[in-house]
Amino acid sequence: MAAQLIKGTEVSKAIREELKQEVQHIKEKYGVTPGLVTILVGEDPASQSYVRAKQKAAHDLGFYSVQDDRPADISEDELLKLIDQYNKDPKIDGILVQLPLPKHINETKVLYAIDPSKDVDAFHPFNVGKLMIGEPDFLPCTPAGIQELLVRSGVETSGAEVVVVGRSNIVGKPIAVMLMQKGPGANATVTVCHTRTRDVTFHTKRADILIVAAGVTEYVKGDWIKPGAVVIDVGVNEVGRTADGKRILKGDVAFDEAKEVASMITPVPGGVGPMTITMLMKNTVRACKIHHNIKE
Ligand SMILES: Nc1nc(=O)c2c([nH]1)NC[C@@H]1CN(c3ccc(C(=O)N[C@@H](CCC(=O)O)C(=O)O)cc3)C=[N+]21
């Protein structure tokens, strides 16, 4: 029996349509426009394509959007000054510095420099801390996208056994925190596995909801999954290029096997990835409303 696909592209489209209406409304009623700057350091092709997708989404929603490209040899000081400039710019509600940054730049220092009220990635320790205590202003984009996919697909999280494979600050840790909180789309029992976990499959086989952000192509096999489980694949691994140069992507889950065991599964591409960008847009609208004291 083949699993039902959780189509991130379609869910994204619906949410972006809702956001578009909201942007239109706050423009008309309050005369303000959400502003997003995406800062890209260097010329990594994957990063360029992600940033392009973010800019396109912002543009389609009617944001004021700025793409700021900087050379790979920009100094840390220059980058920090640039961030400060956008911190002070009233047209800018959200600042995204595309990761990873070149080795000579301290990523932590850069993320600390972003005004927490413009931190639409929710990577600043202030926002990470607020998330941890259940008082978030912004949810981190990929975890927020995952939670939204679960809720909109009618997956019951309350009391569910959730197993997260991966403990990154960007996905594993925050999704674990979010799903164990009190509240709708949460209230789960969460286990986090990582490279030192003694018996990973012992855990994955117990999961009602299995979230894989391991960063290893097709790491999770079909027989690691409990029959009927919901599988969320966060991996985006480029495994090659087509003749016309398009990226060939695979997830962190062996999809063809997994879809025969799971009840629902996210595809790669077209699953979590588009949701990440959509949640960035949602956070930018939220930042705009916070900056202009719009309470509705
Ligand atoms: N400051 C920062 N914030 C981020 O949120 C951030 C980042 N840096 N650095 C890199 C990762 C990765 N990431 C993705 C976003 C969209 C897709 C996405 O749309 N993927 C499409 C396919 C895209 C393609 O074809 O290449 C999909 O899965 O369907 C994937 C990955 C955001 N990240």
Ligand SMILES: [Mg+2]
């Ligand atoms: Mg503004």
